[in-house]
Amino acid sequence: MTHTTAVTSLVLLCVMPVPDKTQLKFKHTEGTSATAQTTSKIRQTLTIANMDIETSQESRSTVSSSVGKRAANGRLPIDQKLDALSIQVTAPNVNLSFDSNSPNTQNDNPMLQAILESIAARVGPAHTVVLDKDNKVVAIEGADKILQRATPAAAELLRREIDPEKMRKSVEQGYGVLPSEPVGEGETWTRTMTNRIGGGQTLTFETRFEYQGTVEKYGKKLHKIAVTAQSVAYAQDDNPQAQLKVLQSNLKVETSKGTILFDNAKGQTVENTSFTRVVGDVTFSINGMDFPGKLDLTIDSNSVLQM
Numbered sequence: 001m002t003h004t005t006a007v008t009s010l011v012l013l014c015v016m017p018v019p020d021k022t023q024l025k026f027k028h029t030e031g032t033s034a035t036a037q038t039t040s041k042i043r044q045t046l047t048i049a050n051m052d053i054e055t056s057q058e059s060r061s062t063v064s065s066s067v068g069k070r071a072a073n074g075r076l077p078i079d080q081k082l083d084a085l086s087i088q089v090t091a092p093n094v095n096l097s098f099d100s101n102s103p104n105t106q107n108d109n110p111m112l113q114a115i116l117e118s119i120a121a122r123v124g125p126a127h128t129v130v131l132d133k134d135n136k137v138v139a140i141e142g143a144d145k146i147l148q149r150a151t152p153a154a155a156e157l158l159r160r161e162i163d164p165e166k167m168r169k170s171v172e173q174g175y176g177v178l179p180s181e182p183v184g185e186g187e188t189w190t191r192t193m194t195n196r197i198g199g200g201q202t203l204t205f206e207t208r209f210e211y212q213g214t215v216e217k218y219g220k221k222l223h224k225i226a227v228t229a230q231s232v233a234y235a236q237d238d239n240p241q242a243q244l245k246v247l248q249s250n251l252k253v254e255t256s257k258g259t260i261l262f263d264n265a266k267g268q269t270v271e272n273t274s275f276t277r278v279v280g281d282v283t284f285s286i287n288g289m290d291f292p293g294k295l296d297l298t299i300d301s302n303s304v305l306q307m
Contacts, residue, residue: 005276009035014163018053018251020184020185020248021182021183022146022182022183022184022211023181023182024178024179024183024211024222024223024264025178025267026135026178026212026266026267026268027266027267028067028076028078028135028174028267029067029077029266030067030068031067031069031282032065032066032068033065033067034064034268034305034306035062035064035065035083035305035306036056036062036063036067036303036304036305037062037289037303037304038059038060038061038277038301038302038303038304039058039059039060039062039129039301039302039303040057040059040060040061040299040300040301041056041057041058041196041240041300041301042057042058042198042297042298043055043056043297043298043299044056044295044296044297045193045220045282045294045296045297046282046294047206047293047294047295047296048284048293049291049293050063053091054087054091054092055068055090055092056088056090056091056173057087057088057089057090057198058088058094059085059086059087059291060084060085060086060087061082061085061086061242062306062307063064063081064080064081064083064252065078065079065080065081065083066079068143068294069101073133073135074132074134075130075131075132075133075138076130076131076135077128077129077131077141078128078131079126079127079129079207080126080127080128080129080234081124081125081126081127082122082123082124083123083124084100084123085098085100085119085122085123086098086099086100087099087102087119088207090166090168093157094111094112094171096294097269098114098119099191100120100123105120106266110228112150112278113153114153114154114156114247114286115152115154115157117150117151117153118150118154118155118157118158120154121146121147121149121150121151121154121158122146122158124149125145125149127142127145127167128141128142129168129171133219135171135175136172137168137171138166138168138177140164140167140171141164143162143163143164143167144162146158146162147159147162148274152214155225160200160237161170161196162259164177166173166196168269169194170194170196173191173194175190177193177209177225177260178262179188179209179211183211184211185211185212185213186210186211187210187211188209188210188211189208189209189240190206190207190208190209191231192204192205192206192207193207193229199218199259200236200237201234201235201236202234202235202237203233203234203235203297204232204233204234204235205229205230205231205232205234205253205276206227206229206230206231206232207223207227207228207229207230207247208227208229208230209226209260210225210228211223211224212224212226216238217261217270217271217273218270218271220263220270221265222261222262222263222270222271223261223262223263223264224259224260224262225258225259225261225262226258226276227256227257227258227259228256228257228258229253229276230253230256230275231252232251232253232254232278233249233251234246234249234282234295234301236269244285244286245286246283246284246285247282247283247285247290248282248283249270249280249282250280250281250282251278251279251280251281251282252278252279253276253281254277254279255275255276256274256275256276256277257271257274257275257278258272258273258274259271259273259274260272265288268305269302269305270304270305270307271302271303271304272301272302272303273301273302273303274299274301275298275299275300275301276295276298276299277293277296277298278289278295278296278297278299279294279297279299280294280296282294284298
């Protein structure tokens with residue numbers, strides 16, 4: 001390369017436009033409130049000994065949040081409450097439904113009755129997410145109010161889920177999806193995302209996020225992030241009373257697509273949609289006997305901020 005060519009190349013590099021980058025960041029403005037409505041559909045087929053066991057769950061929930069006043073030590077309380085919930089569960093010999101707008105918690109089966117009561121206990125009581133001066137989630141306060149209003153049988157079911165540390169990690173995970181550095185269009189980052197799907201089951205996804213610039217929706221300029229689960233691991237809570245246990249699993253993500261629409265001006269997620277299908281081989285233990293089987297699971301969810 002000649003001296004002239006080198007100088008010319010350097011000049012061109014200096015005058016080339018630098019791609020715009022955006023710092024996406026959650027904001028927690030004191031005195032503000034928000035309400036989000038979420039719909040979710042879960043379909044699961046377990047194949048054991050050439051027999052398909054199909055279950056499904058559909059739910060619709062409304063959650064409100066209210067940001068309090070930051071204390072002198074920097075801590076900021078955010079009250080969250082499940083305002084409304086409807087849910088429909090179907091399984092072999094089971095058809096369970098609940099609607100908080102017209103609650104009916106009566107069932108002749110004691111176990112199903114306890115499940116209905118555990119669902120009803122979740123609606124109404126507020127708990128508080130506590131952030132520190134750097135907006136890190138440091139505590140969940142008041143979660144025990146759900147257990148206090150539940151019947152003894154319902155409280156026994158709820159204790160596995162209404163755990164302040166599990167709840168703290170879930171909220172922390174939600175706030176952690178955004179990139180820590182400014183991003184330009186087409187740039188990607190990854191996160192480990194844990195999804196509790198009920199029944200003591202947990203799916204952990206290695207998830208890829210891609211910033212795709214801005215779109216106009218809901219009369220706003222929103223930042224679009226594409227979300228794709230890359231791999232998955234399955235875990236089950238230790239429950240000595242469970243008749244069916246998973247001993248081993250080899251699962252893969254068959255299909256995954258999702259989108260986050262983020263209002264960076266207000267620092268809040270406006271819409272979050274996702275569809276994921278997980279399939280694979282599973283070894284079950286039923287009453288102490290081992291059976292090879294297969295799992296086919298789909299999770300379809302949509303959450304929208306009410307404006």
